[in-house]
Amino acid sequence: MPTRTFSFGLWTLMNAGADPFGAPTRAPLDALHAISGLAAHSVGAFELHAEDLIPSGSSGAERDRMIREARARMADTGIVCDACGSSLFTEPVFKDGALVSNEARVRSLALARYKDAIDVGHLLGAPLFNIWGGRDGSEVEASRSPIEALKRLRDAFNNLADYIARQGYAMRLSIEPKPNEPRGDLYISTVGHALGFIATLEHPDRVGVVPELAHAAMAGLNPAHEVAHALYAGKLFGLHLNAQRPLRFDQDLRFGGAGLKDSFFVVKLLEDENWPLPRTFDAHPYRTTDEQGVWSFVQGCIRAYEVLADKVAQFNADAEVRTLLAEIREWDHTAETGSVSPHRGFAYERLDHLVFEILTGTRVH
Amino acid sequence: MPTRTFSFGLWTLMNAGADPFGAPTRAPLDALHAISGLAAHSVGAFELHAEDLIPSGSSGAERDRMIREARARMADTGIVCDACGSSLFTEPVFKDGALVSNEARVRSLALARYKDAIDVGHLLGAPLFNIWGGRDGSEVEASRSPIEALKRLRDAFNNLADYIARQGYAMRLSIEPKPNEPRGDLYISTVGHALGFIATLEHPDRVGVVPELAHAAMAGLNPAHEVAHALYAGKLFGLHLNAQRPLRFDQDLRFGGAGLKDSFFVVKLLEDENWPLPRTFDAHPYRTTDEQGVWSFVQGCIRAYEVLADKVAQFNADAEVRTLLAEIREWDHTAETGSVSPHRGFAYERLDHLVFEILTGTRVH
C-alpha cells in the first residue's frame, strides 16, 4: 500500500466543544500539544490558522517565540506544516466581512492580517495558504451588491497572490468554498464558484481550491463531483475530509461518520489519480467527547481513510467489476458511426450493488 | 439466521422507466408476470395497487377474471399479498386531491374507488390497506384551508376504517406519509404527522403508518427515528424500504443504493424489536435498466437487507461494542441521586467508529 501523509487542522484538536447553544465541555489543547500529539499518532502534517499558534494581539516577540517553539516541535517530531490560514472570521471587527467589508479600512486590515498569516505560514514551511472567508457573505442582500463583493474578492486575491510572489515565498494560494454559515449566504459557495472566480484573477495559475466534504454536503452536491471539478481543472491544491448529513448546520463529523458511499468515491478519485498531497481532516470531536476521546477521533479519521483506500483497491481488482467496466469501455471503442439502440440495457444495478458489497466487505467469490 | 419474508410492490417491477423529463425506456411487465417472477426469486409476498392488476375502467367481469388469475398464480407459487392500495394519484380527475378535493363529488368518488380497492385487497388476502394520498396536498395555499384538508382526511379515514369493520374484513388501514411531490406540499408529510393525525380518528387503533425510507430522507429526517416513532407508538403496520439522497426529488433507489448507515440503523430497529411483518421494497430500477436488469435490482434489494441484518447480529455480538454499551447501561443503574459531572467523557467516537468498521466489514479482532 502506498504511504500517504495524513494531516489535521490544529483547530480540530483545539476545539473545546462549544456550539451555538452550548458552553465548552472540555479544556482546549494548546497548539504545541496538538502538534506533538499528532506526531505521536503518526500524523505526518498539520494545517493551522496562524491564530491557533499566535493568538490575535500577540506581540512580535511572542510571535517569534511561538514560531520558534513550533519549529522546534516540528524538527523534533518530523511533522510538517502543509497549509496555513487565518481565523479572522472569529473576530468582531470582521463581523460584516473581511475581504468584502463595506469599510475600506476593514478590508485593508484584513489584507494586512492575511499577509501576517502568510508570513507565519512561510516561516513554518507551509506550501499553501488557504482562505476560508467565513464572514465574506451576507444576510442582508440590500447591504452590498454581490457583484461589488466579487470585485472586492478579486482585488484582494490578486493582492495576496502578488504579495506571495513578491516575497518569493514557495507558497500557493487557495480558496475554501462554503455555501452558508455563519453568514446567510457566502459569496464563494461551491468548488464551481471558486473555479469560475479564479478564472477572473490576474494570475489564475497561482490560486486553487480546497474543497471540504461537509461544505459540499451542505450544498446538497455530490462531494466526489466537487473534487472531480477541481482535479479536472488542475486546481485541487488541498482537501478537507470530514462528514456531514446533507443540507443542515455544519457538523464537521469524523471522517467515515456519515456519507460512506460518497466518501468512498472521493477516496477513489484521489487514489485513482494518484493525488500527491496530504489527506487533511477538518472535523471536530463530538461535544460529548472528552480530552482523551480527541485521540480516538484522530484514529477514527485515519482508519476510515485507510479502510476506504483498501476498498478502492479491491474494487479496482474485482474480476466482475473489471468485466463490467471493460464492457463499458468496449462500447466506447466501437466505431463512432453506426446505429445505436434506445433499448440497450446497462448493468448498472449490478455494478452499483457490487459497490455495496465491496463497501460492506461482503463480496462473495 | 431467521427466515424473513421479503415483499415488493408490483408497481416497482412494472415501472417502465419514464420520468418527468423522459419517455419510457423498457416494456412494462404485466402484473401476473411480476407475481410469478417475484416468486421465482424467492420473494414471499407482494404489495399492489389494485389498478396494477385491474386497470382503471375494467369491467366487473374483467376484474373477477384478473383476481382469479392472480389467486391462481399465488396458489401455484405460494406467494402472498401483504398489502393493497390504490393508484388514484395517477388519474386526472384527482389532480387537485382525492380525499381532500374541493369537490364533494370527487371526494365521494375517491372513497368509492378506495372501497373497490379494499375489496380487491380482501379477495387477495391482504391484511393491510395502505394509502399514500399522492394528490392530497397543494401548491396554492389559498385554494384550501389546511385545517379543512385535515378534517376531510379525518372524515375519509373514519369512513374507510368503518367500511373495513362493517365488511368484517381482517384488514388494517395505514397511511404512508410523504413531504412533497407530486404536490407542492402534502398534508400528511412525515410519520409524526401521520401519528398525530391518527390520534384524532374515531378508532385510532385501526389505523397505522407505513413509513418509506426515501420519503423520510426527502424530509431530511433520520429514517431510523421515523421508524422508531412508529414502533414506539405500536403503529408500524408496514414499511417501504428503498434509498434516496436527502432533500431532492423522489429517487426510489434500490435498497442499499444510498444511505448505508441510516439503512443499517433501520434494519437494527426491525431486527432488535423482532418486527414480524414482511420487509417490503418500494424502489424502482434505474431508467437505464432493461427488463433483465429488473431482476438484478430485485436481488440487490434483498441481498442488501440480508447483509445489513447480518451486520446487526455482528454489532450485537461484538465484544468491544458490548463493553461500551454495558458501560452506558451501568450509568443508568447507579442510584438516581448523587452528583453528576459535567466533564464525563463518552466513548461515542469509538462506538461510532465501531459501527463504521462493522458496516465496512473491516473489524479487526
Added chain:
Amino acid sequence: MPTRTFSFGLWTLMNAGADPFGAPTRAPLDALHAISGLAAHSVGAFELHAEDLIPSGSSGAERDRMIREARARMADTGIVCDACGSSLFTEPVFKDGALVSNEARVRSLALARYKDAIDVGHLLGAPLFNIWGGRDGSEVEASRSPIEALKRLRDAFNNLADYIARQGYAMRLSIEPKPNEPRGDLYISTVGHALGFIATLEHPDRVGVVPELAHAAMAGLNPAHEVAHALYAGKLFGLHLNAQRPLRFDQDLRFGGAGLKDSFFVVKLLEDENWPLPRTFDAHPYRTTDEQGVWSFVQGCIRAYEVLADKVAQFNADAEVRTLLAEIREWDHTAETGSVSPHRGFAYERLDHLVFEILTGTRVH
C-alpha cells in the same frame, strides 16, 4: 383592527451576537432591561428561560430577589409573562441529553431543574411552560435506542405534567419541536412528531405544541401546515415567529426577513381562526447589529406581523378573491353524486397571483 398581544423571548434581546464561528459583538442586555425595553416598545408580554433571569447556580435568596424585581418591573409596566422555559441545553452536564440522557442521575437533575423553572414561571404568572429539549437528540445512533429515548421523554413529560397538576399551578405544558441543531437529530423533530408523541402521554390534554417557523423551515416543511396540524388538533399552545432560509443552520431571522408568503399564510391561519394567544417572536438580531439596533429589530418584527395581518384582511375582503373562493365552495355544495370531469380547470393560477398582488400591495381595482 383587533388588539393583539405581542411577545418576545427575553433571550432574543439578551443575545450578544456570538455564533459557532465568532465571538460576541455586543454587550448583552440584562433581563430586567429587556423587560422594561419591551414594555417601552408597546410589547405586552415576554417569554423567558428561567435562567435568563436567574443564572444557573444562583442562591435561593438571589432567586427570590430577581423574581421580586421582575414582578415589580412587570407591575410597573403592565407587561406580563406568557411562557417560561429553561435553557438546560447550554450546560455541559446535559451535553448528551437532559430528559433522554443515558445517565439516570442526569435525567433526575433535568427534571429537578425543569421543576425549579416551572416554579419560577408560576411565580411570574406564566400560563405555559414550554420545553425545547435542545440536547434531547443524538449524533451517535448506536449510543441510545430512539425507542428508549421516546420512553424516557414520555416518562419525563408525564412526571412534569403531574408536578404542575399536583402543585395546582394554572399552567399548561408544551413541546417545541426542532429537527436538528445543536444535536445531529432531535427526537421530537416536527409538530407532527410532537402531536404523535403527546397522544402517548397519560394526560394528553395537558400538553400542547409550540411550533417555531424557523424550525419548520429547517425541516423543509410548509410552516402554515405545521401550524394547521396544531390548530386542527387543538394543541396550538404557543407559537414562535421568526424567519429562516429553508434547510440550513438555524438562522432565527427577524420575522418578515424571509419566507414572506409562508409567513402570510401562517398569519392568515391565526387571524382567520381568531387564535387568542400572544404572537411571540423568537428571533435574534443579526450579529452585525449593535445595542440600539436591537430595538429596530423589535420594531421590525411587530410591524411585519401587523402588515401581514392587514394583508389577510385585504385578501378576505377582495372581491375577485371572494368570487373565486365562492366558486370553489359551490363545487362542494353540489350533490355528492353525479359525474365529475377530469378536465375541470381550476383558476388557481389567478388565485395564487392575487396573493402575489395583495402581498406586494399592487392590487389594481
Added chain:
Amino acid sequence: MPTRTFSFGLWTLMNAGADPFGAPTRAPLDALHAISGLAAHSVGAFELHAEDLIPSGSSGAERDRMIREARARMADTGIVCDACGSSLFTEPVFKDGALVSNEARVRSLALARYKDAIDVGHLLGAPLFNIWGGRDGSEVEASRSPIEALKRLRDAFNNLADYIARQGYAMRLSIEPKPNEPRGDLYISTVGHALGFIATLEHPDRVGVVPELAHAAMAGLNPAHEVAHALYAGKLFGLHLNAQRPLRFDQDLRFGGAGLKDSFFVVKLLEDENWPLPRTFDAHPYRTTDEQGVWSFVQGCIRAYEVLADKVAQFNADAEVRTLLAEIREWDHTAETGSVSPHRGFAYERLDHLVFEILTGTRVH
C-alpha cells in the same frame, strides 16, 4: 418605465400537465399556436427546443415546412426567437447521457442532433443556443469517472462552438446548469460549475451561462448570487425566470409564485445593471390548470416581473434607503488607514425591514 422584452419557452405552454406520478391533464398546445398566443399577449420573444417545433424523426421536408410556418408566424406577429435548444433529454437513446454517454456512437449522435438544432435556431434567427444537458449526469458513480465526463463535455462544447463559428452563425452558446433531476447528480450543477468549466474551453469567450432560478433554489443557493456570478464574469447570456420551494423536486412555478424576496433581488441586479436581454420565463402551469388557465399563467409571470421592477425603482428612490446606502458608501470613502472599531453597528435590521415594506407596498412616508 423601460420597455423590456419578455420571452417564454414554447415548451412551457405546450406542457400537458403530466408528472412522475400522473397522466396528462390538458391537451397540449402546438408550437405555432403557442407562438401566436404569446404574441397576442404582448410577449416579444420565445425560446424553443427544436423538437417543440419539429418532432424528432420528422423528414427534411416536414422540417422545412415547419420552419417556414414558424417564420411566417413570427413575421406576422413581430415576435422573435431569442434562443434555441434541444430536448434530447426526453429520448430513450440518451438515457445514460448525451454528451457524456459511455458510448462513442451516442455522443456522436448527440452532437449531430445538437447541430441540427443549431441549424434550426439559426434559421429562426436565434442569437443563442442554450444547452441544458438533462441526462448528462449519473446515479451510479461507478459507471463513469466524473473527470472523464467533464472531458467529454469539454470536447463536445469545443466541437459545437467550433461548428457555430465555422457556419458563420451569429449565435452564442450557453450552458444551463442544474444540480439534479432527472439524473441523480448532473455534472454541471450550478452557475459556478458552468463558469469554472467554461474557463477550460478552447474559446471561453464563445460560451456563457443561462441560470434558472428554480435550479438555483434546488441547490439551496441564493439565486441573486448565481446571477451575480454570471454578470460579474460577463457571462449572463440568458436567464430562466420561475419559482421554486428550495431543495426539492423541480417545481417550475409561475414567476412570483414563491421566493418573493429572492426574485426581487434578481430583478434588482438585472435592472440596476441594465441587462439588455429578454426576460425569459421557464415555468409551467400547475397540473390543475386547463388550457385557458395557461394564459393566466403567462400574464401572472409578466405582471410579477413588472411589479418587482417597479419595486426596484421605488427602493432605489426611497429617501431613507438612500440615506442608509450613502452612509455605507461613506465608510468606504474614508481613508484606508486608521483604526476600525469592532463595535460599529450596522443599520441592516432597518435596511432589510425597508425591503420588507417596499416589497409589501406598505412603506409609510
